[in-house]
Amino acid sequence: MYKVISIHARSTYWSNKESNEELIVDSDDLSHEIESVSNDQYKQGYEVISIISVNSGSMSNGNGYYQTESVIVTFKKRS
16 A cells, blocks of 8 residues: 655745745754654655756746655555
8 A cells, every 4th residue: 555645845935135035945844844744654564766946947037946845755554
């Protein structure tokens, strides 16, 4: 049996003098969320088999960027 959970990244804005505001993914927060969900699922009898990032991007003032929007964590029931 498999279980799939999506974890959305939180982000913050910060100002850069050379460009407009930029969106920054809070990677520390995201890693804590992944750890918490993984530990909870382990207690329920599942183990992580994959973590895939979902990225999105945009063009702003001629500059392109992309960011991690979320991660998809796939678990498998331990036998």
